Amino acid sequence: MCGIVGAIADRDVVPVLIEGLKRLEYRGYDSAGIAVLDGEQVRRVRRTGRVAEMESAAQSEGFRARLGIGHTRWATHGGVTEANAHPHVSFGELAVVHNGIIENHDEQREVLRAKGYAFESQTDTEVIAHLIHFHQSQGADLLAAVQKAVQELVGAYAIAVVSKREPGRLIAARMGCPLLVGLGEGENFIASDVSAILQATRQVIFLEEGDTAEITRESVRVFNAAGAAVERDVHMSDVSLASLELGPYRHFMQKEIHEQPRAIADTIEAVMDANAFNPLLFGADAENVLRDVEGVQILACGTSYYAGLTARYWIEAISGLPCSVEIASEYRYRKAVANPKHLIVTISQSGETLDTMEALKYAKSLGHDRTLSICNVPESAIPRASRLVYYTRAGAEIGVASTKAFTTQLVALFTLAATLAKLHGRLDVEQEGQYLDALRFLPGSVQHALNLEPQVTAWAERFAPKQHALFLGRGVHYPIALEGALKLKEISYIHAEAYPAGELKHGPLALVDAAMPVVVIAPNDALLEKVKSNMQEVRARGGELFVFTDEDSQFGPSEGVHVIRAPRHVGVLSPVVHAIPVQMLAYHAALARGTDVDKPRNLAKSVTVE
Numbered sequence: 001m002c003g004i005v006g007a008i009a010d011r012d013v014v015p016v017l018i019e020g021l022k023r024l025e026y027r028g029y030d031s032a033g034i035a036v037l038d039g040e041q042v043r044r045v046r047r048t049g050r051v052a053e054m055e056s057a058a059q060s061e062g063f064r065a066r067l068g069i070g071h072t073r074w075a076t077h078g079g080v081t082e083a084n085a086h087p088h089v090s091f092g093e094l095a096v097v098h099n100g101i102i103e104n105h106d107e108q109r110e111v112l113r114a115k116g117y118a119f120e121s122q123t124d125t126e127v128i129a130h131l132i133h134f135h136q137s138q139g140a141d142l143l144a145a146v147q148k149a150v151q152e153l154v155g156a157y158a159i160a161v162v163s164k165r166e167p168g169r170l171i172a173a174r175m176g177c178p179l180l181v182g183l184g185e186g187e188n189f190i191a192s193d194v195s196a197i198l199q200a201t202r203q204v205i206f207l208e209e210g211d212t213a214e215i216t217r218e219s220v221r222v223f224n225a226a227g228a229a230v231e232r233d234v235h236m237s238d239v240s241l242a243s244l245e246l247g248p249y250r251h252f253m254q255k256e257i258h259e260q261p262r263a264i265a266d267t268i269e270a271v272m273d274a275n276a277f278n279p280l281l282f283g284a285d286a287e288n289v290l291r292d293v294e295g296v297q298i299l300a301c302g303t304s305y306y307a308g309l310t311a312r313y314w315i316e317a318i319s320g321l322p323c324s325v326e327i328a329s330e331y332r333y334r335k336a337v338a339n340p341k342h343l344i345v346t347i348s349q350s351g352e353t354l355d356t357m358e359a360l361k362y363a364k365s366l367g368h369d370r371t372l373s374i375c376n377v378p379e380s381a382i383p384r385a386s387r388l389v390y391y392t393r394a395g396a397e398i399g400v401a402s403t404k405a406f407t408t409q410l411v412a413l414f415t416l417a418a419t420l421a422k423l424h425g426r427l428d429v430e431q432e433g434q435y436l437d438a439l440r441f442l443p444g445s446v447q448h449a450l451n452l453e454p455q456v457t458a459w460a461e462r463f464a465p466k467q468h469a470l471f472l473g474r475g476v477h478y479p480i481a482l483e484g485a486l487k488l489k490e491i492s493y494i495h496a497e498a499y500p501a502g503e504l505k506h507g508p509l510a511l512v513d514a515a516m517p518v519v520v521i522a523p524n525d526a527l528l529e530k531v532k533s534n535m536q537e538v539r540a541r542g543g544e545l546f547v548f549t550d551e552d553s554q555f556g557p558s559e560g561v562h563v564i565r566a567p568r569h570v571g572v573l574s575p576v577v578h579a580i581p582v583q584m585l586a587y588h589a590a591l592a593r594g595t596d597v598d599k600p601r602n603l604a605k606s607v608t609v610e
């Protein structure tokens with residue numbers, strides 16, 4: 001988390017830095033700051049809170065410069081204070097911004113203290129600033145000083161450095177955190193992600209692990225971890241500026257909820273007109289990799305983990321392959337029993353979640369070489385470390401609470417289940433046609449679910465004063481209940497828990513009384529009658545039920561039982577449709593409570609630290 005931007009140009013770069021930081025705010029929004037080279041001086045402005053507050057300060061202090069770096073922070077080491085905000089400086093001579101965590105910062109701090117360096121913050125980043133300064137003071141130029149410094153760091157970093165001793169260049173380095181260089185005409189940039197510099201350029205170089213880069217107005221030189229000059233490919237970004245704008249919407253989350261029919265249609269574009277599931281969707285080598293896998297292990301975090309839990313029902317039911325799903329941060333630290341014939345599937349919207357990346361590395365170290373990444377960000381770290389890739393085409397997701405990324409992950413995973421079934425001879429032509437049709441009809445069904453918004457909004461008004469809520473689902477809809485509870489707690493701060501409805505009587509029923517709203521995902525599937533019995537258990541204890549179902553269930557409202565019906569049961573893809581109302585419920589409950597929907601407290605979208 002944390003966002004970095006930097007620019008060197010023959011014009012004032014301060015507006016570029018500020019605009020870039022606003023685009024990067026989704027990565028962290030505890031504090032923001034910029035440092036610029038103004039003549040012989042390193043000038044810095046930092047503020048806790050949002051970029052807009054720092055922008056006002058920079059304006060009133062008359063910041064203008066042709067070289068500068070900026071940062072938006074999600075606090076890890078040290079509280080949310082101005083002293084801990086980046087950039088960090090050393091002797092007023094050089095400034096550093098950093099994304100990541102330096103694990104050996106305590107040792108380095110002691111070594112630097114012994115050399116006479118004083119520390120003003122509690123951050124690990126200040127260590128980097130002083131370490132670079134130390135190497136400069138020993139005669140190294142800025143590039144060499146950064147290269148020497150990073151060799152002494154243990155941990156993850158993307159950094160950018162400017163020094164008043166060398167006002168014509170910006171030095172960047174990365175290991176474990178994303179960083180790219182943007183190429184302009186007579187001006188160049190660096191950024192954590194391309195959205196930050198899209199207003200200036202679309203041409204980008206993705207730095208690789210261990211790279212350092214020297215960026216001047218006219219040139220970019222990249223060096224690998226061994227210090228050798230290397231050529232890195234130049235990519236043309238196809239991220240659209242419109243996808244980064246709010247348009248007529250009040251929040252990005254609202255926009256992204258409403259974009260789901262389009263996002264799903266784009267993600268399954270290749271199967272829309274096809275008459276078969278083609279393994280090529282997952283990469284050139286996919287048929288070889290997938291044909292003889294004996295099982296599937298899914299690794300992911302947060303909402304992506306819930307997409308994985310949903311997929312397990314599909315993969316086992318449709319392809320007959322055993323499938324387990326595990327939270328990446330748990331898998332990476334346990335002694336797992338590896339079966340190299342199992343396919344490792346990582347799911348990550350951002351493609352840079354540290355725990356998911358480390359879980360993938362760990363799986364590979366155990367001998368897994370069949371790896372597939374389901375990801376929304378092209379060229380991000382996790383797909384680049386995977387043998388096969390399926391890119392969801394949700395477009396930029398900016399709201400911290402994931403919505404369209406989730407439903408597009410679901411359709412990608414359903415496609416995987418069907419493709420595995422086909423390759424394993426478990427999908428006949430008729431069934432294949434039905435699954436393809438189900439996918440083709442899905443964007444329309446999702447649109448119908450979106451049309452339920454006025455009814456969901458009315459429910460949200462009733463939720464707003466509550467402190468707690470329970471979500472229930474069974475079978476393939478249980479993960480949707482989990483996702484509904486996660487959405488509600490993330491953005492409205494109402495405490496919510498989800499259970500498989502059959503588990504109610506084993507504990508959570510003790511919490512049910514008239515003050516506890518119980519949301520039930522109850523479409524007309526094989527488990528509906530079971531779910532109805534579970535609802536009776538709630539009613540018998542005075543609990544109020546809010547039931548999402550479909551027309552086919554014939555389930556109507558009664559005293560203490562509120563019902564919203566999607567038009568018709570869409571069969572196997574029903575979890576995708578039922579994800580929509582729970583997203584809308586969370587969104588409108590948060591609106592009613594007046595929380596910051598797109599930037600919920602304490603969270604960040606891209607979690608590149610442990």
Ligand code: G6P
Binds near residue numbers: 349356
């Ligand atoms: C953060 C985000 C969640 C997301 C999770 C995993 O917690 O706030 O929305 O689900 O990270 O992120 P990923 O990018 O790996 O899907």
